[in-house]
Amino acid sequence: MTGDDYLDVLNHARANGYAIPAVNCTMSPIINACLEAAKKANAPMIIQFSNGGGAYMAGKGLKNEADQKAAVMGCVAGALHVRALAEFYGVPVILHTDHCSKALLPWFDGLLEANEEYFAKHGEPLFSSHMLDLSEESIEENMEISAKYLKRMAAINCFLEVEIGITGGEEDGVDNSDVAPEDLYSKPEEIYQVYEALQPIAPDFYSIAAAFGNVHGVYSPGNVKLTPKILANAQKFVKEKTGGDSDKPVYFVFHGGSGSSREEIREAVGYGVIKMNIDTDTQWSFWDGVKNDEAKNNAYLQGQIGNPEGAEKPNKKYYDPRAWIRSAEQATCDRLLAAYEDLNATNALR
Numbered sequence: 001m002t003g004d005d006y007l008d009v010l011n012h013a014r015a016n017g018y019a020i021p022a023v024n025c026t027m028s029p030i031i032n033a034c035l036e037a038a039k040k041a042n043a044p045m046i047i048q049f050s051n052g053g054g055a056y057m058a059g060k061g062l063k064n065e066a067d068q069k070a071a072v073m074g075c076v077a078g079a080l081h082v083r084a085l086a087e088f089y090g091v092p093v094i095l096h097t098d099h100c101s102k103a104l105l106p107w108f109d110g111l112l113e114a115n116e117e118y119f120a121k122h123g124e125p126l127f128s129s130h131m132l133d134l135s136e137e138s139i140e141e142n143m144e145i146s147a148k149y150l151k152r153m154a155a156i157n158c159f160l161e162v163e164i165g166i167t168g169g170e171e172d173g174v175d176n177s178d179v180a181p182e183d184l185y186s187k188p189e190e191i192y193q194v195y196e197a198l199q200p201i202a203p204d205f206y207s208i209a210a211a212f213g214n215v216h217g218v219y220s221p222g223n224v225k226l227t228p229k230i231l232a233n234a235q236k237f238v239k240e241k242t243g244g245d246s247d248k249p250v251y252f253v254f255h256g257g258s259g260s261s262r263e264e265i266r267e268a269v270g271y272g273v274i275k276m277n278i279d280t281d282t283q284w285s286f287w288d289g290v291k292n293d294e295a296k297n298n299a300y301l302q303g304q305i306g307n308p309e310g311a312e313k314p315n316k317k318y319y320d321p322r323a324w325i326r327s328a329e330q331a332t333c334d335r336l337l338a339a340y341e342d343l344n345a346t347n348a349l350r
């Protein structure tokens, strides 16, 4: 889903009080587990690639040089896989890419070139949206660069996600595990600054990953406290400043949701979160599926021939990747069905 169709999905989510899971995918089994979960849950799905995920999709035998070509090509390959299958699964799928810092802008430029090429042929971009994460720069520079890119993206109906403030923890090589706690909470004024910078360029064609005590990854509880109320206060502030009708003038994105309770997630959704990223929890579910498969079939996985049923018995059906990777897919699908519940999105398309 791209352009206005994508906005329709987001507005359906906001109006009906649910959010869409956005899953970091690094290989086709994870993509297919996402599509399977979306079909079972009868709900939309956001499939996203990180820079490292894209490079992995392209194959680790290729070096991802400074031009980021391998990461670009891997993301394009993943997107084409999704496009070939999504309609067949019969669920709305949104294609997105994750965090892009200033150093990775060549990756972003490459993705936009792929979108522009696709748009010229098909009248829509290859990806529904992309994230630009310049939260390590000043908010002025963040907005200046984001506005420039949004202008280019709006011309091909591509949506932009930006980040302000700092998401704690560590993900894909960005380590924020030692920042000062006060920097982990966005101020309403900062969120309004984003609105002021981007709304005139492409109304409602952007979302904001704000900091409300969210942390990438799963950690034992520290001194950072998830505070969804920050999002409610920001919505109120923007509404007052603009004098608009909507109680939720901003689309919020929830990064670092792993380990949050259903209650906390639903509170954030109530304040206008329309997308929640999932990475760590599906990395675990995928591994957990393999782990349990190996434990169950251990005696059949020690050699190509020979198991408790006989020294001559073949083990092909146990070590075939389709067997144990299928267990990983099923465990991941189950984890995503729980995420749909957390996000109040089960059966969202009924």
Ligand SMILES: [Zn+2]
Pocket: 099, 167, 171, 216, 255, 256, 277
């Ligand atoms: Zn993130």
